[in-house]
Amino acid sequence: MDRFNTFRISIEAYYLANKRDLPWRKKVPIPYEVWLSEIILQQTRVAQGTPYYNKIRAAFPTIEALAHAEEDKLLALWTGLGYYNRARNLQKGARQILADFNGKLPENYSDLLKITGIGPYTAAAIASICFKEKIGVVDGNVYRVLSRYFGITTPTNSTAGQKEFQAVANECIQQTKEPDVYNQGIMEFGALHCTPKKPNCMYCSLSTTCHAFNSGTVTELPVKLKKGKRTKETLHFGVVLSEQRVALTKRGTESIWAGLYEFPQLTEAPEHGQLLSEPKVHKLSHKELHCSFWEVSEAEISGDFNFYTKEEALELGMPIIIADFVTNMP
C-alpha cells in the first residue's frame, strides 16, 4: 500500500473514533450550516467559535434570512470574532446565492469558488462534507500534519508550498470512498492530536511511518517563512458622555472595521482631555493598534455621530476593543 493510502486509512479511523459532536456535524449535513461553521472557524478555535455559530444560526436560520439580515445586526452578533470582512462577505455570498443559484449553495467545488468569501479551503470543505467531492482541504492544521508525516520542508506560506501541499492533500483523498470523513479527520487530527506544541506522538497510530517522528524533526515542521513585523498605529478615541448616553460613529466602507461603530477618533491626544484608561493594545494580523480613550466634550469631536445608551450601543457591531470599553462603562 502506498504512503498516501496508509496515512488516509489511519486518519479516517482516528476521526471515526474521536470526532467531536458539533452542531453542524449531522448525519446528512446541511450545506448552509457547514458553510457558516467553516467561515466562523477560520482564525477561531472550535470552543470559542461554537457559541457564535449557535447565535448566528438561530438569528438567521436560512441563507435567505442571512441575505436579508440588517448588517448592523449581523456585525453585532459577530463582535468578538474579529476579521469582520468574513461576516460582510458571508452576507454578500448569501445574496449572490439567492440571485445566481436559486437560493442553494452550489454542489461542486468549482461553482462554490464563485461565491464571495469562499476560497479553496472552504470550497473543499463544503464540497467534500456535503457532496462527497474528492478535493483535499488545506489549512493551518493540515499543513502541520502533512509536513510532519510526509517530511515536507517547503514553506507553507510560499506559492510553491501551497501547490505542493494541495497536491499531497488531493493525492491522500483520491482513494477514499468517504472524502467527508477523510477531510474532517485530518482537520480534527491536527486540532486535537498532532497539535503545534505538544503533539501526542507517543500514542499516535501514525508514528511508525511518520517522517518527523522518526527523524526527530517534529518541532521543526512545518516550515514557515518569517513575515515582517506588525506596524504600530496609535488611535485616540474621544468619549463624549451626555445624560447616560455615549457618542458613536459608524465607520465608512474603506477599512478593516468598515460598517462597525466606534467612538469618534481624534487626530491627536487632546490637550485638556482626561485619559479614561491606560492605552490598550489590539493586535491585528498586520498592525498593532495602541488605543487611548479620552473623555472630551462634544465640541471636540467632528463628523457624523449619534448618542446611544449603553444597552443600545451593545446591540451594534463594534470592534472588540470598543465593545469591551462600552461593556465596562458605568
Ligand code: SF4
Ligand atoms: S507521530 Fe507525532 S508528528 Fe507524527 S503524525 Fe503522529 S502526532 Fe504528528
